[in-house]
Amino acid sequence: MSRKFLILAGGLLVLIILPALMWNGLIQQGNASAFDMLLRLSPARHSLARKSVVLLAIDDETVSRYGGLPLDRAVVAEGLKRVASGAPKVLVVDVLLSERTREAADASLADALRRFPKVVLASALEATQDGKQAHWITPLPEFQSHAFALGHVHLEPDRDGVARTLLLTKADADSRYWALGLEAFRAVFDAQEPPTEYSKGISVGSRYVPAAASNDRLLWIHYDGPEGTFRRVSLASVLDGRTPASSFAGKVVILGVTAQGAGDRFYTPFSVGLGMSGIEIHANIISTLLDGAYLSPLGPLSEFLWLLAIVALVATAAWWRDGRLMTPVAITGVVAIPVVSYWMLRAGVIVPVASALAAHVAASLVGLLADARFIRDRLGEAVEGRQDYAFRLQAVAHEIKTPLTAIHASSQLISEPDISERKKEEIAQRIHKEAGRLSGVVTTFLDVERISAGVLKLQRREIELAALVAEAIERAGLLALKKKIAIEKDLDTVVVLADPEMLQFAVYNLLANAVKYSPDGSSIRITLRSGPQVACLVVVDQGCGIEPVEQKRIFERFYRTKIHRDHVESGSGIGLALVKEIVTQHGGRIEVESQPGKGSSFSVFLPREAAL
Numbered sequence: 001m002s003r004k005f006l007i008l009a010g011g012l013l014v015l016i017i018l019p020a021l022m023w024n025g026l027i028q029q030g031n032a033s034a035f036d037m038l039l040r041l042s043p044a045r046h047s048l049a050r051k052s053v054v055l056l057a058i059d060d061e062t063v064s065r066y067g068g069l070p071l072d073r074a075v076v077a078e079g080l081k082r083v084a085s086g087a088p089k090v091l092v093v094d095v096l097l098s099e100r101t102r103e104a105a106d107a108s109l110a111d112a113l114r115r116f117p118k119v120v121l122a123s124a125l126e127a128t129q130d131g132k133q134a135h136w137i138t139p140l141p142e143f144q145s146h147a148f149a150l151g152h153v154h155l156e157p158d159r160d161g162v163a164r165t166l167l168l169t170k171a172d173a174d175s176r177y178w179a180l181g182l183e184a185f186r187a188v189f190d191a192q193e194p195p196t197e198y199s200k201g202i203s204v205g206s207r208y209v210p211a212a213a214s215n216d217r218l219l220w221i222h223y224d225g226p227e228g229t230f231r232r233v234s235l236a237s238v239l240d241g242r243t244p245a246s247s248f249a250g251k252v253v254i255l256g257v258t259a260q261g262a263g264d265r266f267y268t269p270f271s272v273g274l275g276m277s278g279i280e281i282h283a284n285i286i287s288t289l290l291d292g293a294y295l296s297p298l299g300p301l302s303e304f305l306w307l308l309a310i311v312a313l314v315a316t317a318a319w320w321r322d323g324r325l326m327t328p329v330a331i332t333g334v335v336a337i338p339v340v341s342y343w344m345l346r347a348g349v350i351v352p353v354a355s356a357l358a359a360h361v362a363a364s365l366v367g368l369l370a371d372a373r374f375i376r377d378r379l380g381e382a383v384e385g386r387q388d389y390a391f392r393l394q395a396v397a398h399e400i401k402t403p404l405t406a407i408h409a410s411s412q413l414i415s416e417p418d419i420s421e422r423k424k425e426e427i428a429q430r431i432h433k434e435a436g437r438l439s440g441v442v443t444t445f446l447d448v449e450r451i452s453a454g455v456l457k458l459q460r461r462e463i464e465l466a467a468l469v470a471e472a473i474e475r476a477g478l479l480a481l482k483k484k485i486a487i488e489k490d491l492d493t494v495v496v497l498a499d500p501e502m503l504q505f506a507v508y509n510l511l512a513n514a515v516k517y518s519p520d521g522s523s524i525r526i527t528l529r530s531g532p533q534v535a536c537l538v539v540v541d542q543g544c545g546i547e548p549v550e551q552k553r554i555f556e557r558f559y560r561t562k563i564h565r566d567h568v569e570s571g572s573g574i575g576l577a578l579v580k581e582i583v584t585q586h587g588g589r590i591e592v593e594s595q596p597g598k599g600s601s602f603s604v605f606l607p608r609e610a611a612l
């Protein structure tokens with residue numbers, strides 16, 4: 001399997017599992033946790049709400065000093081009257097005022113509420129006893145009569161218990177309420193009309209809130225910070241005068257219970273251990289709306305494209321320049337994805353970090369695996385190359401050793417005192433011959449190396465092939481004569497564009513082999529034909545022939561057939577490899593046909609482009 005195929009197959013696999021990465025529960029949880037983390041890392045914004053919201057808490061101190069919960073409405077009323085005297089803008093009551101208590105206390109609270117310019121009261125949807133029907137719990141009419149609006153106080157945490165979003169509107173069969181925070185926001189702007197609804201959002205007065213109908217008017221709460229970010233005042237401190245009424249001037253006051261074991265608490269992206277009190281969450285909702293700090297997740301298509309882009313980038317890295325960039329891209333991605341997501345979040349876009357990381361890691365693994373395989377193959381090739389090289393060195397060393405031994409022995413002999421002049425001359429000739437052989441071996445070896453490395457460039461020129469072949473025949477004539485082998489030739493005239501030396505080498509090698517591997521007294525036939533497409537040279541002998549299984553291998557470097565390996569004829573097994581290399585470099589091909597015991601036929605085809 002090739003590396004590219006592996007990358008392709010892997011890429012496809014990752015593409016198929018992309019949707020699973022996008023909608024898998026565990027990854028979704030990862031996305032949510034990453035969102036929390038990035039939100040915590042974001043610097044706190046200069047929130048308008050932080051200056052304009054004050055939390056009025058029925059806290060532990062209030063409860064311990066003014067009686068248990070529910071706190072006497074007369075006490076609450078007293079506190080509120082003091083707050084009202086400071087001229088706040090809006091009072092938001094995050095306490096359900098649906099039950100009657102003492103008449104005087106209820107009347108006092110109604111009186112207190114009347115002193116605020118705008119009051120937003122809480123309503124809640126609660127299931128009836130049988131659990132089947134839901135109905136709204138709303139404040140008593142005397143409280144409602146002065147309310148600017150009623151708002152629902154429902155918050156549905158995600159599956160991990162963290163409240164990240166809010167449904168801006170909630171309905172039962174009969175009626176529907178906007179969220180308490182949204183109504184408070186409307187009260188701040190004194191927008192008398194209820195929100196106007198569009199498919200992508202709603203408008204409150206002159207302000208537009210992006211919350212699509214298709215998404216149940218869901219709003220991501222852009223929390224300002226952990227509990228305690230908004231100014232909080234204990235009701236007790238108002239009652240005993242520690243907090244002056246003037247500190248509520250022009251403010252949005254949110255009244256609610258924070259005493260331990262009472263009032264709603266939810267985990268938020270900022271919560272550690274203890275959840276956040278309901279009033280602080282309302283403050284965060286108002287803050288999101290006031291600042292227009294809306295957060296919106298990537299849509300499914302954008303998310304898919306984003307993951308696709310990551311996979312494509314990794315695949316390119318795995319592919320490009322033999323995967324050299326794969327490791328840096330794999331490492332950079334793991335850092336870059338959260339960093340990009342952080343900046344996107346700051347721009348109000350929630351990017352699924354875990355999905356992106358999962359897609360990146362999956363794609364990187366496939367890429368790294370494919371590249372590892374590729375590197376392993378390369379290593380394998382290198383090892384093979386080394387083995388081949390070692391083998392060649394051995395062969396060359398062997399080839400060199402024979403003439404060297406002869407030279408060594410002869411040179412020793414020549415220096416002996418009682419040796420005749422004639423003998424000396426004979427030895428000198430032998431040394432000369434063996435040295436020539438030695439140089440031949442080295443030259444051939446170097447030529448093979450250079451040709452196969454592509455270093456030796458062909459010096460092409462127009463040559464008459466028949467003349468070249470005739471020259472080779474003449475050179476081989478001496479060898480043939482020794483073995484009484486007849487060489488017949490039938491040569492057409494054909495001009496080719498070729499490197500004469502290289503081609504001479506090739507033709508001579510074919511001829512020399514034919515002579516070398518043929519018995520005494522046999523004959524060799526050389527034919528040169530000029531066809532329409534190619535020039536074709538055929539050397540036919542009546543030699544020992546080559547077994548079918550060995551016919552392909554004889555063109556491999558240093559391959560010698562079994563019968564010749566054991567020194568029947570000397571040779572190095574590089575000649576044919578060189579011939580093939582030369583023919584191939586000329587754009588041609590070489591073929592062999594042979595019958596063991598009967599003879600062989602080597603055909604060289606040179607294409608028209610090389611032939612003129």
Ligand code: ADP
Nearest residue numbers: 513514517554560561564571572573574575576
């Ligand atoms: P070398 O002749 O030096 O061994 P070559 O590469 O020229 O190397 O040839 C490779 C092998 O192919 C030879 O060792 C021999 O076994 C076989 N061979 C080549 N030419 C012939 C031929 N004409 N007839 C039979 N065997 C041949």
